[in-house]
Amino acid sequence: MEPILQVKNLTKNFGGLCAVSNVSMKINPGELIGLIGPNGAGKTTLFNLLTGVYEPSSGLIEFDNDGKKVQLGGLKPYKITAYGIARTFQNIRLFKTMTVLENVKVAMHKNIRYGTLAAIFRLPSYYSEEQWVEEKACELLKEVGLYGKRNEQATNLPYGEQRRLEIARALAIQPKILFLDEPAAGMNPQETAQLTDLIHRIRDKYNLTIILIEHDMSLVMKICERIYVLDYGKLIADGNPEEIRNNEFVIKAYLGEEI
Amino acid sequence: MPKQLLCKENLAWLGSAIVIFVVCSLLMNAGIINSYYQITLYNICINIILAVSLNLVIGICGQFSLGHAGFMCIGAYCAGIVTKMMPNFGGFMIGLLIGFVISAIVALIVSIPTLRLKGDYLAIATLGFAEIIRIVVQNMEITNGAAGLSGIPRLTTWPLLLAGVVISLIVVCNFTRSAPGRACLSIREDEIASEAMGINTTRYKVIAFVIGAILASMAGALFACNFYVINPTQFTFNRSIDILVMVVFGGMGSMTSSVIAAAAIGVLNMILQNFSDIRMIIYGLALVIIMIFKPSGLLGTREFSFKKLLNRRKEK
Ligand SMILES: Nc1ncnc2c1ncn2[C@@H]1O[C@H](COP(=O)(O)OP(=O)(O)OP(=O)(O)O)[C@@H](O)[C@H]1O
Ligand SMILES: [Mg+2]
Numbered sequence: 001m002e003p004i005l006q007v008k009n010l011t012k013n014f015g016g017l018c019a020v021s022n023v024s025m026k027i028n029p030g031e032l033i034g035l036i037g038p039n040g041a042g043k044t045t046l047f048n049l050l051t052g053v054y055e056p057s058s059g060l061i062e063f064d065n066d067g068k069k070v071q072l073g074g075l076k077p078y079k080i081t082a083y084g085i086a087r088t089f090q091n092i093r094l095f096k097t098m099t100v101l102e103n104v105k106v107a108m109h110k111n112i113r114y115g116t117l118a119a120i121f122r123l124p125s126y127y128s129e130e131q132w133v134e135e136k137a138c139e140l141l142k143e144v145g146l147y148g149k150r151n152e153q154a155t156n157l158p159y160g161e162q163r164r165l166e167i168a169r170a171l172a173i174q175p176k177i178l179f180l181d182e183p184a185a186g187m188n189p190q191e192t193a194q195l196t197d198l199i200h201r202i203r204d205k206y207n208l209t210i211i212l213i214e215h216d217m218s219l220v221m222k223i224c225e226r227i228y229v230l231d232y233g234k235l236i237a238d239g240n241p242e243e244i245r246n247n248e249f250v251i252k253a254y255l256g257e258e259i
Numbered sequence: 260m261p262k263q264l265l266c267k268e269n270l271a272w273l274g275s276a277i278v279i280f281v282v283c284s285l286l287m288n289a290g291i292i293n294s295y296y297q298i299t300l301y302n303i304c305i306n307i308i309l310a311v312s313l314n315l316v317i318g319i320c321g322q323f324s325l326g327h328a329g330f331m332c333i334g335a336y337c338a339g340i341v342t343k344m345m346p347n348f349g350g351f352m353i354g355l356l357i358g359f360v361i362s363a364i365v366a367l368i369v370s371i372p373t374l375r376l377k378g379d380y381l382a383i384a385t386l387g388f389a390e391i392i393r394i395v396v397q398n399m400e401i402t403n404g405a406a407g408l409s410g411i412p413r414l415t416t417w418p419l420l421l422a423g424v425v426i427s428l429i430v431v432c433n434f435t436r437s438a439p440g441r442a443c444l445s446i447r448e449d450e451i452a453s454e455a456m457g458i459n460t461t462r463y464k465v466i467a468f469v470i471g472a473i474l475a476s477m478a479g480a481l482f483a484c485n486f487y488v489i490n491p492t493q494f495t496f497n498r499s500i501d502i503l504v505m506v507v508f509g510g511m512g513s514m515t516s517s518v519i520a521a522a523a524i525g526v527l528n529m530i531l532q533n534f535s536d537i538r539m540i541i542y543g544l545a546l547v548i549i550m551i552f553k554p555s556g557l558l559g560t561r562e563f564s565f566k567k568l569l570n571r572r573k574e575k
Binding site (some may be wrong): 036051052053076077078081082086087089093094095096097098102105106107108109111112115116120121122123124126127129133166169172173248 | 263266272430434437438439441442444445448449451452453454455456457458459460466470499514528560
């Protein structure tokens, strides 16, 4: 099977600091992948490279766009998103003073087929498209269990719900690949269990490839089929949960022992 | 015409516009709004258009522009020059359209390099561009240089002014409540997240900026054909600040508050007319106080809405 995303020798330097160093990965369609590593290992930086927030210092990011290979390195974030690559943020980045529903609608932008003039003059296309957008956004909110709160300001939601709204917003992009940056951070065990269900459900329902960063090892070991481990910007291991659990480099990275 | 346009809410707005039009017309005819008050009323209308259009750029899209007077200047001179040659309604319309086109083109040229800048840098860049516009106007022959234009026919009438206010409110509100408007709001809230959601942020900043510029040029045209004379000193940095004060006073992002602030400041200006030095001090102080104690403005982002009002009554 052709990988949907292939990363080759990806490197990112911040001045003298090498946050991501020579990382190569192959992600197959439909996989649920974990990305773990100690604090400051470069996990978020890797996501930022893959979604265009940062430009790689060197290396390639190859995306399989329905059989056609495209290079994502150096593209603007909105162009990468247009290929069907969505993400959530570790330090939640919702549109705070907009409502829950509007947050989702913003992410549907690229599929809305009316322009500024149709909006200003309220042409029929405005009404028909907005009706469709409303229905679809409500459907997504029901998916993550936030439909009842659709008219609240995003900033007023409790933490766990904000994380779920970020997922709903990412789904509104109709992604093929979904990057989740610490989706369970700050959640209680019950919320984490719900999240686990949600991740499984959306992967099957929308045929997603999911890559998630997470510090909650029980969650990662439970749901990920394959795990990559980063330490000081370098990939030190990959394999299924069993292999990772027993990998001596991983144990050392986490326990902080010198080799 | 889409049937949704005839909803209760829109009819309520239409009704209020008609009531305002009729009441003010009657008061003017009866002489209760005498020519002195009339100047204030006309000023308020022009300021509402300016404040609402600047609010689109600053309050909705989150881009701090200090160059609004520049676009007003373009609109004023286009209307002034054309109506001096064609002193009738047709001439006004032609001048207005030329103003739209030129201000839109200038806004495009200004915005593409400057809107990549953020915060303070953007403010300074837009300020610089507005000064360039003014200085160009000051040195051109067709605009009659520093002396400015005089004897501009008085074509700005009450119906025309109110139409200008209504049109600019409709444009800005319709825009805000649409996909492009949501894109602008999301840029204001979090530009990185906005791009990650697939929004071409530069494009929507430019769109908001151009719409703002076109509406400001409309205000300029109404201004020129109201006061007989225009000259470059009317469109300095001070004018941009005046408009900014209205937006900040009311609340960035709320059109209701821009309208109220423009009206309140218009009335205050009339009362304090003979104390113009003190006036600027009072505004300066008021601005500082608002920034410290209520940075979101008097109303914040709240909007008056007939829809909410009608729904509330239904619930009771
Ligand atoms: N914009 C930046 N400029 C300079 N250094 C940065 C920047 N972003 C990240 N870094 C550095 O790169 C390293 C990796 O950071 P990153 O946020 O990717 O870690 P992480 O694996 O996501 O950690 P955590 O688990 O704490 O989220 C850190 O040392 C961080 O300080
Ligand atoms: Mg991180």
